[in-house]
Amino acid sequence: MSNILEMKNISKSFPGVKALQNVDFSLKKGEVHCLIGANGAGKSTLMKILAGVYTKDEGEILLDNQQISIKNPSDSMQLGISTIHQELSLIENLTLAENILLGNYLKPKGGFISWQKMNKEAKRIFDLLGVKVSPTMPTTEASMGLKQMTEIAKAIRSDCKIIVMDEPSTALSTDEIHKLYDVIALLKKQGYTIVYISHKLDELYAIGDRITVLRNGRWIITDHIDNISQQQLIQHITGRAIEKVQKHIQRF
The missing domain is CATH 3.40.50.300 (P-loop containing nucleotide triphosphate hydrolases)
Structure with missing residues (x-):
């Protein structure tokens, strides 16, 4: 190969x-x-x-x-190329979905954020990883393992x-x-x-x-x-x- x-x-x-x-x-x-x-x-x-x-x-x-x-x-x-550093880069006061799509929010006509589409997209990626969690969970409430999965979900969403x-x-x-x-x-x-x-x-x-x-x-x-x-x-x-x-x- x-x-x-x-x-x-x-x-x-x-x-x-x-x-x-x-x-x-x-x-x-x-x-x-x-x-x-x-x-x-x-x-x-x-x-x-x-x-x-x-x-x-x-x-x-x-x-x-x-x-x-x-x-x-x-x-x-x-x-x-996506790098998950030892010190995670998540923003604690955002939801898991917001962290996954940070800087790349899905926007409908008019330029406003579609929270429904964003949460649906985050759930789709979590499902791909076999992670069962609400994408609207505040990141501060997530375990370290779930935060790690969120970083991986961010990487996947970036088309790495x-x-x-x-x-x-x-x-x-x-x-x-x-x-x-x-x-x-x-x-x-x-x-x-x-x-x-x-x-x-x-x-x-x-x-x-x-x-x-x-x-x-x-x-x-x-x-x-x-x-x-x-x-x-x-x-x-x-x-x-x-x-x-x-x-x-x-x-x-």
């Missing part, structure tokens, strides 16, 4: 820090590609370049084999091709994490491509197709996750040989 996205030889420096050094990263359509590394490995920097938060110093980005320029978050969104999820399970309960897994599986079937950033190894093995490891701002390995044992993965992340890995290690 050909790559839907390629980031080639990406480098990024901040004052006194070489955050990324000639990093390669690629995505295939419909895959869940896990991105992992210790703190400071460069994974968030790489995805912020894709999201338009940072601009790269060197390298090139290709989408559907066409070279693209991402100078700001608007560029990224227009190219069909690629969804980047940065540590999406951090504040979720066990049940909410399993619901997130179900939604990711559903998105895969619908042809969405997912980048999943997490430190939790059990999550990566539960949902991932391929995995890329970064260490100290450099690319280390990309492979199908079934080809890498947890012990090998930890060795790639840390750069040190590990004689024994406890079964229940989940975080670094």
Whole structure:
């Protein structure tokens, strides 16, 4: 399967820090590609370049084999790339539906907002995700898991091709994490491509197709996750040989 996205030889420096050094990263359509590394490995920097938060110093980005320029978050969104940051971007005093269609309200003749159409559209997207909730619920009343689903619904509504999820399970309960897994599986079937950033190894093995490891701002390995044992993965992340890995290690 050909790559839907390629980031080639990406480098990024901040004052006194070489955050990324000639990093390669690629995505295939419909895959869940896990991105992992210790703190400071460069994974968030790489995805912020894709999201338009940072601009790269060197390298090139290709989408559907066409070279693209991402100078700001608007560029990224227009190219069909949606990023769900660790700190969610929902406006608490709006309803779930208002957050999903924020900036893109459905308007009938006359230019006034059609609340009925907006709520109907939000419900349609929630139904696609298997989420049973009233779209008129105030966001302040939503659980963290439901807020995460609302962010995903926003991404779908924006006609994205690629969804980047940065540590999406951090504040979720066990049940909410399993619901997130179900939604990711559903998105895969619908042809969405997912980048999943997490430190939790059990999550990566539960949902991932391929995995890329970064260490100290450099690319280390990309492979199908079934080809890498947890012990090998930890060795790639840390750069040190590990004689024994406890079964229940989940975080670094």
